[in-house]
Amino acid sequence: MDPMRFDATLKRAAAAALALLGTALATPAAALTVFACEPEWAALTRVLLPSARVHVATHAEQDPHHIEARPALIAQLRAAEVVVCTGASLEGGWLPTLQERAGNARAREVFFAAAQVSLLNPQPSAIGTPWAGDVHAEGNPHVHLDPRRLLQVTAALAQRLGQEAPAERAGIEQRRAAFEARWRQHIAAWERSAAPLRGQRVAAQHTSFAYLWHWLEIKQDADLEPKPGMAPTPGHLQRLLEGLRSAPPMAVVASNYQDPRSARWLTTQLESAKVKVPLLVLPATVAEDAAEPQLVQWMDTLVRQLLQAAKP
The missing domain is CATH 3.40.50.1980 (Nitrogenase molybdenum iron protein domain)
Known part of the structure; x- marks a missing residue:
């Protein structure tokens, strides 16, 4: 082959390779799809990973103990890459049904907020029956109402989201640290005013x-x-x-x-x-x-x- 033609061919190939690389770098990573059982965990997910697509199973005027396994929720759980729930049996009456119907293996590896903190009033020997009411043997599940425990959950959730979205790990950690600093200031102010x-x-x-x-x-x-x-x-x-x-x-x-x-x-x-x-x-x-x-x-x-x- 003529040396000049060969050199031109090499230049064109290099330019094409650079163009493909530039396109790959310019294309953002696909947003992580997160299924949150309660609004508080959806909010924390948005704090840590604003790009995430977040679906929420319950709303603020709904008892999280008791919801219907609607087809829309099944579809959302089927598409989820990360599932964030309270745990401590709070969703025990409906989450297993959703998981079974969704058929998503990743949806069975749930991040449970209650597992990240110490719980009030554990009852290890309690046995749930139709006459016993809402029994939570692990302890009271409503951990989000203590802002100090909320910080503990945030740190653990940041680690989990970083594992699922490694390209976002540095940003998640930066946002977590900034949120913690601001949240601690709020805690101090709330405690002063609530004396x-x-x-x-x-x-x-x-x-x-x-x-x-x-x-x-x-x-x-x-x-x-x-x-x-x-x-x-x-x-x-x-x-x-x-x-x-x-x-x-x-x-x-x-x-x-x-x-x-x-x-x-x-x-x-x-x-x-x-x-x-x-x-x-x-x-x-x-x-x-x-x-x-x-x-x-x-x-x-x-x-x-x-x-x-x-x-x-």
């Missing part, structure tokens, strides 16, 4: 806010449910009322996904006995599309409403 709540007492429906009470040193004296997860009964509420008349709590608390009628009845009855106790319906989590700002606003709201209830 008047220490030692206060509440009556609440279920133990949804147990970690919030533990963090702020509030005591839940009474549960409106006769057994965990069971609807309040007239007899149980009447017995509670008799005790609360003589020792009124700071507030009667329900979460925004619970029927507030029982809590409202209790506060109304107390008021008729000239005992003024406010009813607080608190948000148990954030919206499905939330990210860091909404997490901060949510915790701000919880602390602010409790402080308002504590005022004489």
